[in-house]
Amino acid sequence: MALLELNHVTKNYNSQFCALDNVSFSVDEGEFVSIIGPSGAGKSTLLRCINRMVEIDKGQISIDGVITSSLSKKMLRKLRTKIGMIFQHYNLVDRLTVIENVLHGRLGYKSTLAGIFGKYSQTEKAQAFRIIKILGLEEQVYKRCDQLSGGQKQRVGIARALVQNPKIILCDEPIASLDPNSAKIIMDHLRTICKEMGITVIVNLHQVEAALKYSDRIIGINRGKVVFDGFPENLTPLQ
């Protein structure tokens, strides 16, 4: 069964501008999919529709067999724990430490920050430390996030997503602000997470080379439409 399915999804902004136009595809569990396309193609809108940060106008999205549009607030919160999000600008809380940011992921994204550390059990903290170690951030555990490099910040972002034990990770231009070396480290981690932990990864990328190197499959979008869907080796340049 497909983990994620989009059927004829259309999204209009301001009831007129069509940012996604009749988009359909499905993604299986454990796939590594890159979404490529020029700026303004609709990549970010697509990810936002998947986790319902943005509401679609037509069509249907289902995750793990559940149609997302009809969910109550409570069920939506539950669904979102299955979806990890990673952003270009990391979206960390700068004045908090690495461990605090990572633990914060457990509460699900957009939750409040009150009394962050004391709230968590030893088991939860142990799990957070384990994930921080996997991402090679042991030495940074108690550093504030505003003291980290971009690449380290993005690894914190990945750790924060992983700690909620997601089925799928959506990454919106995760390497767009990084130097090539840090970008490679991030892409390597995402690939490992996908192939060794079995978590489905969907990555928006501007860089075609990274998509070619890391993906099982590439979806190309342009002006809100799917213009390519296939193996990296079959990608044809955008006309």
Ligand code: ADP
């Ligand atoms: P650059 O890599 O310098 O941005 P490219 O000509 O490689 O320039 O690509 C321009 C944009 O078009 C890139 O953002 C890329 O993601 C996108 N692109 C390239 N090929 C395809 C394709 N087959 N389908 C959709 N988008 C594509």
Ligand code: ADP
């Ligand atoms: P990408 O991620 O491929 O750069 P986006 O999904 O960010 O593309 O944007 C797709 C199109 O939708 C762009 O033309 C953008 O200007 C427009 N857009 C994105 N967000 C909004 C919004 N909140 N309101 C109106 N238009 C938007």
